[in-house]
Amino acid sequence: MTAGSARTPRGPTFRARFGHAVPYLLLAPGLFWLVVFYVIPAVQMFTYSISTGSLETGFEMSLTGDAYATAIDRFGKQFMNSILFGGAATLLTLAIGFPVAYTIAFRGGRYKNLILFLVIAPFFTSFLIRTISWKILLGDEGPLLAPLRHGLGFLDNDWLLIGHGAVIDGRFSLLNTPISQLAGLTYNFLPFMILPLYVALEKIDPRLIEAAEDLFANRAAAFRRVTLPLALPGVFAGSLLTFIPAMGDYINAELLGNPGTRMIGNVIQNRLLVQNDYPVGSALSFMLMAGILVAVAVYARALGTEQLTG
Amino acid sequence: MPEVDVRLVEVVKKFGEAVAVDHINLEVRDGEFFSLLGPSGCGKTTTLRMIGGFEQPTSGLIELNGEDVTWLPPFRRNVNTVFQNYALFPHLTIFENVAFGLRRKGVKGSEVKSRVSEMLDLVELPGFEARKPTQISGGQAQRVALARALINRPAVLLLDEPLGALDLKLRKQMQVELKRIQQEVGITFIYVTHDQEEAMTMSDRIAVMNKGRYEQLGDPEMLYERPTTRFVASFLGVSNLLPATVVGRDGTHGSVSLADGSTIRVPAALIDGATRVDLGIRPEKIRLHESDAVPPAGHNRLAGIVRDASYLGVSTQYQVEAGGGMLTVYEQNVERASRAELWARGDAVQLTWSPDHTFVVPPDDSVDQPGAGAP
Numbered sequence: 001m002t003a004g005s006a007r008t009p010r011g012p013t014f015r016a017r018f019g020h021a022v023p024y025l026l027l028a029p030g031l032f033w034l035v036v037f038y039v040i041p042a043v044q045m046f047t048y049s050i051s052t053g054s055l056e057t058g059f060e061m062s063l064t065g066d067a068y069a070t071a072i073d074r075f076g077k078q079f080m081n082s083i084l085f086g087g088a089a090t091l092l093t094l095a096i097g098f099p100v101a102y103t104i105a106f107r108g109g110r111y112k113n114l115i116l117f118l119v120i121a122p123f124f125t126s127f128l129i130r131t132i133s134w135k136i137l138l139g140d141e142g143p144l145l146a147p148l149r150h151g152l153g154f155l156d157n158d159w160l161l162i163g164h165g166a167v168i169d170g171r172f173s174l175l176n177t178p179i180s181q182l183a184g185l186t187y188n189f190l191p192f193m194i195l196p197l198y199v200a201l202e203k204i205d206p207r208l209i210e211a212a213e214d215l216f217a218n219r220a221a222a223f224r225r226v227t228l229p230l231a232l233p234g235v236f237a238g239s240l241l242t243f244i245p246a247m248g249d250y251i252n253a254e255l256l257g258n259p260g261t262r263m264i265g266n267v268i269q270n271r272l273l274v275q276n277d278y279p280v281g282s283a284l285s286f287m288l289m290a291g292i293l294v295a296v297a298v299y300a301r302a303l304g305t306e307q308l309t310g
Numbered sequence: 311m312p313e314v315d316v317r318l319v320e321v322v323k324k325f326g327e328a329v330a331v332d333h334i335n336l337e338v339r340d341g342e343f344f345s346l347l348g349p350s351g352c353g354k355t356t357t358l359r360m361i362g363g364f365e366q367p368t369s370g371l372i373e374l375n376g377e378d379v380t381w382l383p384p385f386r387r388n389v390n391t392v393f394q395n396y397a398l399f400p401h402l403t404i405f406e407n408v409a410f411g412l413r414r415k416g417v418k419g420s421e422v423k424s425r426v427s428e429m430l431d432l433v434e435l436p437g438f439e440a441r442k443p444t445q446i447s448g449g450q451a452q453r454v455a456l457a458r459a460l461i462n463r464p465a466v467l468l469l470d471e472p473l474g475a476l477d478l479k480l481r482k483q484m485q486v487e488l489k490r491i492q493q494e495v496g497i498t499f500i501y502v503t504h505d506q507e508e509a510m511t512m513s514d515r516i517a518v519m520n521k522g523r524y525e526q527l528g529d530p531e532m533l534y535e536r537p538t539t540r541f542v543a544s545f546l547g548v549s550n551l552l553p554a555t556v557v558g559r560d561g562t563h564g565s566v567s568l569a570d571g572s573t574i575r576v577p578a579a580l581i582d583g584a585t586r587v588d589l590g591i592r593p594e595k596i597r598l599h600e601s602d603a604v605p606p607a608g609h610n611r612l613a614g615i616v617r618d619a620s621y622l623g624v625s626t627q628y629q630v631e632a633g634g635g636m637l638t639v640y641e642q643n644v645e646r647a648s649r650a651e652l653w654a655r656g657d658a659v660q661l662t663w664s665p666d667h668t669f670v671v672p673p674d675d676s677v678d679q680p681g682a683g684a685p
Contacts, residue, residue: 205397216385
């Protein structure tokens with residue numbers, strides 16, 4: 001080899017010999033993380049859920065279903081609340097988020113990035129502080145209700161007090177009602193709906209919508225036949241990102257709801273962290289996980305997996 | 311005179327301050343293959359989009375079959391479009407793509423089925439019904455886009471550079487195919503392209519567009535043989551243009567003199583009223599002879615010197631200095647077939663051509679016609 005000439009490979013390059021290992025190497029850190037912080041605790045949790053005992057006496061794996069029986073027996077209402085509030089919050093974020101995402105994607109122009117920034121701007125404040133601030137906003141003497149109550153006497157009308165589920169001690173209230181809890185959930189999870197919807201809508205070639213209109217679809221038909229089906233992956237992703245955490249959420253119920261609107265997250269938090277009842281807390285967690293898995297599977301099947309993967 | 315299908319009257323389209331289409335008047339006849347040809351940014355696609363209803367003109371009138379459609383949305387116009395890059399619906403099968411327009415019009419299931427398979431036969435894609443757009447090639451997607459538009463039996467089919475994404479061989483094949491289909495269905499085609507050869511191959515008439523208006527409108531032969539502006543002369547094929555001064559007229563022909571003093575005869579009608587012109591000759595119309603040869607009677611002649619010769623197999627391309635400029639000359643490799651017999655650099659030659667193969671365009675400094683945009 002003469003000086004200055006390019007190095008001549010004398011065998012297969014590094015890439016040719018080890019290239020096939022690259023995907024595994026790239027996956028390794030993530031897999032390691034998941035095994036340590038998800039699989040191991042999950043196994044541990046499952047062990048607890050079929051154990052009996054207390055923190056003082058220690059837990060013994062007794063292979064009984066007692067904890068599951070207690071969970072089903074006593075906390076059906078909280079499970080139902082989770083499904084209802086999680087589901088309603090998901091539908092609401094979809095209804096509110098879709099027009100927002102659509103407008104950013106198709107009409108955002110040069111303000112696209114600014115609006116997207118505004119959508120995620122609330123994340124710069126802690127989840128807890130934002131939710132607590134809703135307590136002030138919705139309180140009986142808060143900026144929303146106080147003017148209505150004192151200025152207009154509006155909230156003392158009898159018809160308002162009937163059948164709204166928002167009446168506490170004979171007064172119209174928002175705080176600590178299902179309304180405030182749902183409002184809080186919807187607010188907190190709205191960005192998780194808007195962002196995936198935006199990504200899906202932004203990918204749609206505007207010429208496809210023109211093509212639909214060229215083929216005699218009016219604006220409504222073009223939306224239903226072209227825009228919406230192509231946005232489905234975003235609807236799917238957004239719904240999962242909203243529904244799953246909303247179902248397990250306990251902060252909104254704790255701060256904005258009342259004892260009757262407590263969700264399964266509240267029970268799990270209470271069992272695991274307050275009462276140290278690990279078996280029942282673990283059993284509840286497992287049932288929640290299984291329930292979500294089933295719900296997601298049904299949902300994916302209903303929307304059609306082929307469309308979701310493009 | 312055939313019926314007029316599409317009429318544009320004084321159509322203007324501005325995007326902010328920029329004028330995309332500048333007072334266009336156009337009549338497209340029933341059943342013709344009409345092309346809008348021009349470089350990018352000349353306003354041809356905007357013109358097409360206004361006919362399709364995707365853009366609304368700033369001012370002017372658009373008529374379809376005598377009906378004013380200027381302000382109608384696309385879905386209320388009896389025109390269909392083949393989009394650049396096809397715009398097939400990725401979530402629908404080929405069948406549903408082609409059936410889309412029929413379904414919107416409420417055509418019944420059994421008729422949809424028979425008309426879709428009829429259309430797929432026409433574009434030679436039978437049996438493709440169940441595939442998705444991601445599972446077919448570019449050429450096939452092109453045919454599906456055509457079928458999807460034609461199935462609606464539109465009064466006019468608009469095609470926006472439909473062959474632009476295909477490779478050369480496929481493009482040539484599709485040009486023939488498009489012309490066949492157009493003749494078979496008898497629908498008016500308005501075709502937008504920047505490819506002059508494509509426009510020449512298929513079109514009955516072509517409007518050559520530049521800067522928001524068309525410079526010349528006519529059949530391909532007329533545009534090639536008798537371009538009336540420098541732009542048209544140079545956009546369609548290769549042109550030799552030489553500045554010249556009008557000397558006089560005698561009957562059917564007139565004379566002009568070139569910068570080097572030689573006199574050239576041209577058809578008299580072309581120099582009516584002009585004093586200074588640019589003289590044009592297509593490279594393949596010129597013959598090269600020995601400098602002392604006697605040219606055919608009545609032909610124009612110029613003395614020149616070969617400056618460059620490129621052997622292209624089927625022909626040889628020369629650059630010849632003559633008449634005060636550099637002329638391109640194509641010679642078929644028939645008489646002088648071997649490379650040794652070709653003219654060589656530095657040879658003194660005589661260029662001859664028929665006066666009727668000469669065309670005339672306005673001189674360089676007056677190329678901007680009155681009103682053709684800001685000064």
